[in-house]
Amino acid sequence: xxxxxxxxCAAAISILxxxxxxxxxxxxxxxxxxxxxxxxxLGDDNTGLGGALGSMFVGTAADIYLESNLxxxxxxxxxxxxxxxxxxxxxxxxxxxxxxxxxxxxxIGNAISNAK
Numbered sequence: 445x446x447x448x449x450x451x452x453c454a455a456a457i458s459i460l461x462x463x464x465x466x467x468x469x470x471x472x473x474x475x476x477x478x479x480x481x482x483x484x485x486l487g488d489d490n491t492g493l494g495g496a497l498g499s500m501f502v503g504t505a506a507d508i509y510l511e512s513n514l515x516x517x518x519x520x521x522x523x524x525x526x527x528x529x530x531x532x533x534x535x536x537x538x539x540x541x542x543x544x545x546x547x548x549x550x551x552i553g554n555a556i557s558n559a560k
Contacts, residue, residue, distance in 0.1 A: 468539035484549035
């Protein structure tokens with residue numbers, strides 16, 4: 445019985461340590477949200493000179509907006525990011541194991557358009 449308990453505790457500690465070491469930072473969230481914003485605003489039409497200029501303009505605007513408005517929460521084993529909205533803050537991404545899960549383009553577009 446003691447050996448099983450020791451193995452279970454070691455496995456739990458290993459999993460928690462893995463989650464702690466791979467918790468994404470604010471920059472990773474910002475890059476993932478920026479990618480979704482670019483897809484939302486430009487769609488699949490980001491080829492050629494117009495797409496490059498549009499991508500550069502929207503990317504710079506998204507960087508400025510996200511830098512000043514993105515609220516990052518680190519819970520040690522996972523993280524979240526919120527954007528301020530008129531009613532309450534809207535969670536737009538979750539991060540765990542160096543992977544960022546964002547809401548779809550429409551939800552992020554609504555969060556940006558309802559910003560304070």
